[in-house]
Amino acid sequence: MRLSSSLSRPLALVLLAVSVAGLSGCKWFTKGAKGEYALPPEARALEVPPDLNLPSTAGAMQIPGAAAATPAGASATAASATGFNIPGSRDDAFTKVGEALGGIDGVTIASRAQLLGTYDVAYEGANFLVRVVGVDAGAYISAVDPRGLPATGEAPTKLMAALKAKLGG
Numbered sequence: 001m002r003l004s005s006s007l008s009r010p011l012a013l014v015l016l017a018v019s020v021a022g023l024s025g026c027k028w029f030t031k032g033a034k035g036e037y038a039l040p041p042e043a044r045a046l047e048v049p050p051d052l053n054l055p056s057t058a059g060a061m062q063i064p065g066a067a068a069a070t071p072a073g074a075s076a077t078a079a080s081a082t083g084f085n086i087p088g089s090r091d092d093a094f095t096k097v098g099e100a101l102g103g104i105d106g107v108t109i110a111s112r113a114q115l116l117g118t119y120d121v122a123y124e125g126a127n128f129l130v131r132v133v134g135v136d137a138g139a140y141i142s143a144v145d146p147r148g149l150p151a152t153g154e155a156p157t158k159l160m161a162a163l164k165a166k167l168g169g
Helices: 002-023 090-102 154-167
Strands: 083-086 107-113 118-123 126-135 138-144
Touching (some): 083 154, 090 107, 090 126, 090 154, 118 154, 126 154
Antiparallel strands (some): 083 138, 107 118, 118 126, 126 138
């Protein structure tokens, strides 16, 4: 009996070592990982659902109204009651519009932004923007509401007529 107990102890230790190595995920006992799963997580391709792959471009280039399209290809015949063209550069036109607005009774300039080409004005109880945009034919001056749409109403139309008379547009 003594012989069997002396053999059983080393045999038990060998079996224990083999089972621990097999259960611990030892590289000798596993198959090699294939494909992208073998890469580290940061190197794997990102899986994105097809509908989220590209942003929606529906309506991205819509212009908010026919009058708002006038500055891109503005001409003297396309000018409306809330806008007109004058010759010269945008910066010169911005300066001339500021001087002309200062000479019209009842106009209050709340702020001016030359980079944006806008004057925030109050006239006859209405608040709106006078915008100066550079176009092929010079500069287009228009009255717009705070949303960027053509300003409607009696005050913007009257002020644009007065500006047009002063600037010769």
